[in-house]
Amino acid sequence: MNWVAPIKDEKTLEEFKAALKEVDVKYYIMFEIGVGTGMQLVEILKLKNKDLIGKTELTVEIGTRKLTTNFKFTDEFKEIVDNFVANKDPEGYLLIGYPGSDTPLSREQAYRVFKQVGRQIGLGSIGAQTMRKTFAWRYYKQTGDIYYLQELFNHASPSITYRFIGEKPNVQVVLRKMTPEENERSRYMLYLDDNGKKRLNKAIDLLTDIRDRFDSPANNDAFYGRVDCLLEELDELIDSYENQ
Numbered sequence: 001m002n003w004v005a006p007i008k009d010e011k012t013l014e015e016f017k018a019a020l021k022e023v024d025v026k027y028y029i030m031f032e033i034g035v036g037t038g039m040q041l042v043e044i045l046k047l048k049n050k051d052l053i054g055k056t057e058l059t060v061e062i063g064t065r066k067l068t069t070n071f072k073f074t075d076e077f078k079e080i081v082d083n084f085v086a087n088k089d090p091e092g093y094l095l096i097g098y099p100g101s102d103t104p105l106s107r108e109q110a111y112r113v114f115k116q117v118g119r120q121i122g123l124g125s126i127g128a129q130t131m132r133k134t135f136a137w138r139y140y141k142q143t144g145d146i147y148y149l150q151e152l153f154n155h156a157s158p159s160i161t162y163r164f165i166g167e168k169p170n171v172q173v174v175l176r177k178m179t180p181e182e183n184e185r186s187r188y189m190l191y192l193d194d195n196g197k198k199r200l201n202k203a204i205d206l207l208t209d210i211r212d213r214f215d216s217p218a219n220n221d222a223f224y225g226r227v228d229c230l231l232e233e234l235d236e237l238i239d240s241y242e243n244q
Contacts, residue, residue: 004127004232005166006137012123013134019117026095026105027113029077029084034131035138036071038062038152041111041128045104050090052081067152108225111232127232137165156186 007013013035020027033044037060052058057072073081085094093104111128118126136149150161162168190196210227213219 004129004133005125006133007123007130008134008137008166012121015121016117016123016126019121020113023113023117025080025084027110027117029081030095030105030110031114031131032077033058033071035134037069038132038135038139039069040132041107044131045093045095045107045110047094048090049085049088049092049094052094053085053088053090055081062152063154065151065154069152106222106225108222108229111229112225128229133165136161137167140165140167 007016017028017031020031030041030044033039033047034041037058039060039062043060055073056078057070059068059070061067062069092102095105095110097103097105097109107128114126114128114130118124118130132153136153140146140149146158146161149155149165150158153161153164155161155164210230213223214227
């Protein structure tokens with residue numbers, strides 16, 4: 001299986017963006033925001049037109065720790081965004097499912113388009129996390145600051161963050177940060193209020209429910225789209241866990 005990876009080659013990145021434009025400019029805008037901010041797809045889909053109307057940059061809070069990232073628009077992107085939001089309801093969703101709709105684009109549809117465009121240009125490792133991983137990889141290459149990314153994504157150790165961005169770990173960084181104190185803190189947080197078992201049981205209950213409903217004739221294509229998205233990311237998380 002091909003794991004979701006950042007797009008590291010600039011030429012390939014530009015080719016992917018151009019292909020998204022060919023499908024619909026909204027997918028290009030969505031991708032640029034993701035790569036520019038590090039936002040999760042589900043958060044991008046919550047953006048309203050007012051969040052970009054008249055703006056030259058987008059400042060957002062990321063993750064559970066609410067760390068701020070700032071995406072400054074290029075002149076080209078600003079022109080595209082201005083044309084895209086012109087005369088639209090400021091309170092309306094930025095990325096809608098289809099013309100005339102007042103509901104946001106679905107995560108499943110965005111995922112399918114990403115996969116479709118990825119296959120079109122020969123990229124098999126495209127998924128919902130591609131934007132975030134590309135943002136993180138570019139930031140790391142520009143700054144070398146793996147600690148910031150670790151905190152931004154709330155990873156337990158730098159080794160997880162290195163794997164997330166598809167980079168070989170800096171051994172000195174990993175050794176310095178993978179301490180008994182960190183592991184002790186993880187144990188404490190997981191046992192606090194039985195948090196670890198509660199989270200595990202929630203995941204088990206969800207997966208069990210999906211498995212039990214999998215062959216139901218009442219399921220529509222959207223159900224299988226959501227399951228495919230979930231399993232795509234779950235496969236990657238399992239692989240990361242098993243290879244730590």
